[in-house]
Amino acid sequence: MKGRFITFEGCEGVGKSRQIQLLKNYLDENGIKYYFTREPGGTDISEKIRNIILDKNNSEMTDECEALLYAAARAQLLKQVVKPRLDCGELVLCDRFIDSSFAYQGYARGLGAEFVAKINDYALKNFTPDYTVFLNLPPELAFRRKGGADAGDRLEQSGTAFHDKVYAAYLRLAEENPGRFIVIDASGTKEQTHAKIVAALAEKGVFKVGL
Numbered sequence: 561m562k563g564r565f566i567t568f569e570g571c572e573g574v575g576k577s578r579q580i581q582l583l584k585n586y587l588d589e590n591g592i593k594y595y596f597t598r599e600p601g602g603t604d605i606s607e608k609i610r611n612i613i614l615d616k617n618n619s620e621m622t623d624e625c626e627a628l629l630y631a632a633a634r635a636q637l638l639k640q641v642v643k644p645r646l647d648c649g650e651l652v653l654c655d656r657f658i659d660s661s662f663a664y665q666g667y668a669r670g671l672g673a674e675f676v677a678k679i680n681d682y683a684l685k686n687f688t689p690d691y692t693v694f695l696n697l698p699p700e701l702a703f704r705r706k707g708g709a710d711a712g713d714r715l716e717q718s719g720t721a722f723h724d725k726v727y728a729a730y731l732r733l734a735e736e737n738p739g740r741f742i743v744i745d746a747s748g749t750k751e752q753t754h755a756k757i758v759a760a761l762a763e764k765g766v767f768k769v770g771l
Contacts, residue, residue: 563646564766567657570695571727573702574746575753579695580655582754583761592767595645598655600633603640609633627665628679634658635683643687651766657689659733667729668722691764693757694734695746699723 570576580596587594600610609629612618634657645652658680666676699720734741742760746753762769 563648563650563652564691565642565646565652565654565689566761566766567654567659567689567692568695569656569659569663569692569730570746571697571699571702571723571730573699573705574695574697575702575705575750576655576695578750579746579753579757580653582750583653583757586754586758587767590767592651594651594653595641596653596655597637597641599637599657599660600630602633602637602642602654606633606636609636623665623669623671626669627661627671627676630661630665631679631683634661634680638683638687654689657692658684659692659694659730662733663726663729667732668725689740691742691761691766692737692740693742693744693760694730695753696730696734696743697746699727701747 568576568580584594584596599606600613601607609632613621613626613629613633642652642654661676661680662673665671666673734743742757742764744753744756744760758769761767
């Protein structure tokens with residue numbers, strides 16, 4: 561029996577990491593088995609690629625190089641970790657996946673969706689998540705709640721116009737993939753957002769509430 565692959569997306573500062581941790585706590589408390597990973601990262605090789613991508617000193621990195629590095633890290637993670645666990649019937653949670661490349665590199669960087677799709681054909685081979693939880697909160701509100709951009713994160717330091725493009729791209733992706741995207745209003749408290757995520761995933765049959 562094939563497992564379920566659930567990915568999480570959102571703009572910088574939206575509270576995605578906190579919500580994933582709350583979901584992990586919920587699953588642990590209810591005895592629901594899962595495996596968690598992240599992008600870029602999740603394997604020794606992919607984590608090294610992650611460090612290169614996010615290093616603020618790599619300001620000369622071209623947009624094309626950035627996109628190719630993400631695809632390389634994704635190829636390693638998918639083959640080494642995600643697919644084997646799904647083949648064993650496991651529930652796999654992943655912090656970001658292919659939609660981040662479409663939003664950040666394809667749309668915000670201006671490389672185009674076709675370019676991103678083409679280079680990721682090698683990594684994905686038509687593989688897509690079962691569901692993608694998108695935390696919907698505009699960048700201005702997200703950064704205000706977060707207390708500003710992280711000085712050590714190259715992507716967070718990309719500027720307001722860039723992050724506005726990322727947000728617009730996510731809205732477009734959600735509209736184009738209504739069967740896969742689960743759009744969660746993240747404007748409330750962390751507890752309210754967590755409850756929405758649990759309810760939405762339970763409704764999709766990913767797990768049963770109250771086990």
